[in-house]
Amino acid sequence: MLKITGYADRVSAMPGDAIRFMINCEYPHYQASVVRVVQGDTAPEAPPVKLVPVPSAIDGRHPGRPQVIHAGSFARIDGDIFAGSRSFSLQAMIMPTTPLKGRQAIISKWDETAGRGIAMVVADDGSVGIEISDGKTSKALSLGKPMLAKHWYFAAVTYDAASGEASVHQEPQHQFPTIDDSGSASAVLPADIAWENSAPLLFAASWGGEDAGRSVGRALYNGKIDRPRISNASLLLTDLQVLRGDRWPERLAGTLVGAWDFSRDIPGIRIDDVSGRERHGVIINMPTRGVTGHNFTGEDGLCWKNCPEQWSAIHFHDDDIYDAGWQADFALTIPEGMKSGIYAVRIEAEGEEQFVTFVVRPARGKPTSKLAFLFPLATYMAYANEHFGTNDGLVELHLNRALVLHPHQQFLNEHREYGHSLYDLHSDGSGVYYSSRLRPVLNLRPKVEANHGAGPSHLWLFNADTHITSWLENFDQDYDVITDEDLHQEGYGLLSGYRTVVTATHPEYYSKEMWDGVQRFTHSGGRLIYLGGNGFYWRIAYHATQPGIIEVRRAEGGSRAWEPPTGEYYHSFTGEYGGLWRRQGNRSPNHLVGVGFTAQGFDQSSPYRRAPGADDPRAAFIMEGVDDEILGDFGLTGGGAAGMELDRHDVSIGSPPHSLVVASSGHHTEAHVFVVEDMLFNFMGATGDVCDKVRADLVFFETPNGGAVFSVGSIAYSGSLPWNNFDNNISRLTLNVLRRFMDPTPFPMPNA
């Protein structure tokens, strides 16, 4: 099991920037060094691994120390809420998603260390309960009727300090004839229990104290909470019912000490108290906002911006994680003159090796090459710490081969606190909408293998992308590395100084700013080489104030790992509609790069065959010196250049009418299946062995002002570049494109 993990506070840095590195190391010491990552594939069929040592100030021996992650989201309100009263009422609308998981705090002021406080909980028996403790004697009462998962309930508890009377109330929003889950219970507990304590008031957790500056939640709750209210008096059920709404009579206002409206500041991290007492708070570990509340109708619009009162809920998860919050172990200031490129800090101890990957980009507005490699950090974040191999057994039917797990996946399966990818489900079965890079991302490193990339290399994303960087360096092509997070922040300005931009193998996740930046580049004379498959596919959003976190809402359709419920199609970070770019006006991948996602399969790749477009004089430069009919019947990713995820040229979806199909693949394996977004009804004959839409098209077209786009439409493509020591028809063809694209001579638009 891994004993070294780490992350950095930023992935992209320019000369003069400092990057802080946070390392968890269970060994007493480790060696740190910096390498420039050129080729990270360890397969014997690949060129030798090339990690170039770069002397730096952080080189040397460092003391190791364990650092842990406290996952689980909750909300925190500081200050004295109860004003000295030991009587109270706690209430909320709740939608528990794992009611039988064990004790979960819904509203608490409960210090776990002292065992003292008050809480409304989902009790061990799955029903609403109250807990009160003075630190010596703990009293608890629950209804004893388990709630149904994913159903809304009115939940309330009260305690009257004068009489000792306590009550619990649990009322389902919908009743079913065979389900007995409604009622109230009461008991007389000791009077005047001295439960007061210094813990903050929390929603969705109890207080586990602070650890190295981080708030730690215990008794973590899974599910939604809507309209929590607190009174410093024991209220009757009829009054509790009145407080469910958004307005209340003056007679209840005097004892109402907090009423929170989660529909305010949905894009932010604040929770607002609307009781007038100003007991505002913050969310910790990014629970999901912009989710439907108990009163969502579906008839008043589907966006939280239009009718926010129906989105006054937060969905908390016991495995949410935003910023691991580790202590920094060292910092690296990027020296002036450090070559732009992909780097990693290598941590070594007792035979174990770990990497923390980062990018050195050029100073703003000062490219050091005419070529940029666009590092797809957003997509790496989308896949960060994916659990494909350990969550769903049907993964083997995706792969059509045995499931091979790697040490980091074994670790992540057992260390769920490291958080999930946008492909995973939370522990309660809901889809993961957010992914952060402020935690160790164990699949963003050289030498790592993955489930989805086929043999012999078995690479996916970052490490597969080093086939591209090693290919560029093999031909002595200088290049800058820039990240798409930079592109999101700076837009077209980041690209404007480059003549050509090369993508990675799978640039799948794009914000509007990123998409617009690429399109403006290709329309301003820039040249784009899209060396991958299934790119520019999902729309994502970045948070306005919290760095290093992205959001996806897989609305409507598409090839997707989960489906958001109706009403959760709009990003909470921005209010933008989520889903496929092809459903967002004229923004399909085909519009941008001439091809769009059409099929996927992960067992074996296929070659391309020359297409009629190869004979067009406009494409002559592409095929110069390449006489073969069959292209790429070899490769490190499935033994062919076309495989894994494939894109199709299709004018009806937006491919420019003047785009040329230079080559197309075909005869894929049955495991390569046609995408669902192109299948209105499911039908037979949609697999690669019989369906001619299961193919990759290699496409070229000219863009305004002398620019051009070349797209390969296949994730496996770059795995063919290094084959036979970079001497093969795919490498030759791609080099032809690169050299012409680096030539400033404008591409003329073809005549009508």
Added chain:
Amino acid sequence: MAREELDRLIQGRNLGELVTEFRAKTTGQHSPALQRLINRIRSEPMTGKLALLCTRPHEEWRLVQMNGRGKPMTLLDGVFHDLNDAEWAIFKLRMKRHFDIDLND
């Protein structure tokens, strides 16, 4: 019952021939009957699923049984130095598990 299911999957094909086909080529396009058969036996849920843990990159794989989300996997007997041998070992175990059929090398 298991035999009926197997017959439905292979639809008159000779099982020995399908086994030989798999042993010769474990990955990629299979004949329809073999693909149906392996789709069926690969549909095991994550709890109890047979899989491989890579113990030396591109050199060594250990047979494991998955025990479900979040639970440690169980290391089983069986260390392989070729993924085709590992595929074959899993295939044999599943033919026993699902159809009570013993296959020999």
